Amino acid sequence: MSLLKIDRLNTGYGDIQVLFDLSIEVHQGEVLSIIGANGVGKTTLLKTLSGLMPASSGTVYFKDQEIQGLPPEKIVGLGIIQIPEGRRLFSLMSVLENLEMGAYTPKARARKDERLKEVYQIFPRLEERKNQLAGTLSGGEQQMVAIGRGLMAGPEMLMLDEPSMGLSPVLREETFRVVKKIAETGVTIMLIEQDVKHSLSISDRAYVMERGEVVMEGTGAELLVNPHIRKAYLGI
Amino acid sequence: MKALADSKANKYFLAAVLLIAVLIPQVITSPSIMQILILTLFYAYLTSSWNLVGGFAGVLPLGHSAFIGIGAYTSTILYLHYGLSPWFGMLAGGVLAAVIGVIIGIPTLKLRGAYFALATMAFGEGLRVLVENVDTIGPLKVNGPRGLLINLTGNSFIDYQFTSKASYYYIILALLLIILLITWLLMRSKIGYYLSAGGEDPEAAAALGINVPRYKVMAMAISCFFTALAGTFYAQMFLYFYPKSILGLDMSFEIAFIALIGGRGTILGPVLGALLLRPLNEFTRIYLGGILPGMHLVIFGLILILVMIFQPRGIQEPLTRLYRRILYRIKGS
Numbered sequence: 347m348s349l350l351k352i353d354r355l356n357t358g359y360g361d362i363q364v365l366f367d368l369s370i371e372v373h374q375g376e377v378l379s380i381i382g383a384n385g386v387g388k389t390t391l392l393k394t395l396s397g398l399m400p401a402s403s404g405t406v407y408f409k410d411q412e413i414q415g416l417p418p419e420k421i422v423g424l425g426i427i428q429i430p431e432g433r434r435l436f437s438l439m440s441v442l443e444n445l446e447m448g449a450y451t452p453k454a455r456a457r458k459d460e461r462l463k464e465v466y467q468i469f470p471r472l473e474e475r476k477n478q479l480a481g482t483l484s485g486g487e488q489q490m491v492a493i494g495r496g497l498m499a500g501p502e503m504l505m506l507d508e509p510s511m512g513l514s515p516v517l518r519e520e521t522f523r524v525v526k527k528i529a530e531t532g533v534t535i536m537l538i539e540q541d542v543k544h545s546l547s548i549s550d551r552a553y554v555m556e557r558g559e560v561v562m563e564g565t566g567a568e569l570l571v572n573p574h575i576r577k578a579y580l581g582i
Numbered sequence: 583m584k585a586l587a588d589s590k591a592n593k594y595f596l597a598a599v600l601l602i603a604v605l606i607p608q609v610i611t612s613p614s615i616m617q618i619l620i621l622t623l624f625y626a627y628l629t630s631s632w633n634l635v636g637g638f639a640g641v642l643p644l645g646h647s648a649f650i651g652i653g654a655y656t657s658t659i660l661y662l663h664y665g666l667s668p669w670f671g672m673l674a675g676g677v678l679a680a681v682i683g684v685i686i687g688i689p690t691l692k693l694r695g696a697y698f699a700l701a702t703m704a705f706g707e708g709l710r711v712l713v714e715n716v717d718t719i720g721p722l723k724v725n726g727p728r729g730l731l732i733n734l735t736g737n738s739f740i741d742y743q744f745t746s747k748a749s750y751y752y753i754i755l756a757l758l759l760i761i762l763l764i765t766w767l768l769m770r771s772k773i774g775y776y777l778s779a780g781g782e783d784p785e786a787a788a789a790l791g792i793n794v795p796r797y798k799v800m801a802m803a804i805s806c807f808f809t810a811l812a813g814t815f816y817a818q819m820f821l822y823f824y825p826k827s828i829l830g831l832d833m834s835f836e837i838a839f840i841a842l843i844g845g846r847g848t849i850l851g852p853v854l855g856a857l858l859l860r861p862l863n864e865f866t867r868i869y870l871g872g873i874l875p876g877m878h879l880v881i882f883g884l885i886l887i888l889v890m891i892f893q894p895r896g897i898q899e900p901l902t903r904l905y906r907r908i909l910y911r912i913k914g915s
Contacts, residue, residue, distance in 0.1 A: 436783065
């Protein structure tokens, strides 16, 4: 069943068009990856989906409701949460305050304590550091806070923008493990990554984007052995 | 345990400061020193009002004198034409300033950094030029560049006029305490957190579903309301004002100076900034004003540069640290 259906979406900055007739479907409960090189429009796609950027044409349906054109707070209210690229924590607030910031919608606020427990279960480190200022954490810990903050909103679909960016190989693997773990709790994941190998290996399905268009789609396993992918993205 | 004792010590310290503040007019008889003290509290109050948007919403308003002017003109015109007590006129001015603040804020609070500062500056200057070129609005006399004069009534509470400086001192002290309490409550509220989240990273906050513009506009409305109350206070204390004195850039800039030097986005910053800069301003004006007019602004600029280099978060930070250290010493012995 499709949870999110993007149909012929066009977006751009002023005269520069970034997304060209993009059509993507996200199925309920899956891990979907969108892979592609720098500058093909992956982040633009996420920003458009979360309402931070307007689309010039096209439709986006979430559970059969048109969401294209809604303001960000409405989209978050529906359960579509974005974890922005580069973590973007509130550096002068404590870890706990950052997490609480995620539980903004009335629905999320009502279940705040329960969710906080879940987040601490996934990231025990955050409970140890809950009173520390977010800006003083290491990169990996900051990524945990960013993901935890997204989870506090009670997402049905979590969109992660390059969560492995700038992390050491060990922390990268840890991050992908966590994403997989979150998916197992029933949250649909849309993962945007340049680390093609890792993201494909945890994905049910994936789209490959080039120059604002989808050029290929398939299951994670299929794409991992695809000659074009291997040549262009994995360097094999 | 330590935190508990600290909060107790804080309470004593606060009570002592408050007691001193209340007793000062009983001890000091010199009217010129009283005047300096009143203006210090006046600027502490103005900067604290400014701080609600300039400190917490992550923008730098440079046109707040517009709202001081709106407050002064509203209450004075209502008083001169309809005999309405300035106490009620003050509230009317506050409400009008809040409404105008919202109208200005909705388009401009979307701007970032220097663009917001420039937009508010343009608004403030625009309003000044407008008022300078208008003699009457319908039946209401504005008097263009000549300004408005309030008739002396002597000691009269209902007319917001007092013969003793102490009365003005207590009014502005009470206003300052109110705005500090509101700041304190706001900082502890959800709204305060959403505001500072939106101030630090508007996009990340929006991605969490926080309606950043709404909170910024809300802060702007509260800030403009309280700023306008200061306008009425100014009008009633000097009983005469004209566009340049109350709508000019000088006041807008001085507020921003005090906030940046004291420490914006903190409760104490505006108060400490005003305590440092206002007396300094008065003394440089008295001793250097004859030689070099505008010297006090040069000195302000120098202090601002030094503070930004050595204490980018304002003088409140080292002073708070010093206070803690002294407290620790006392308890340690």
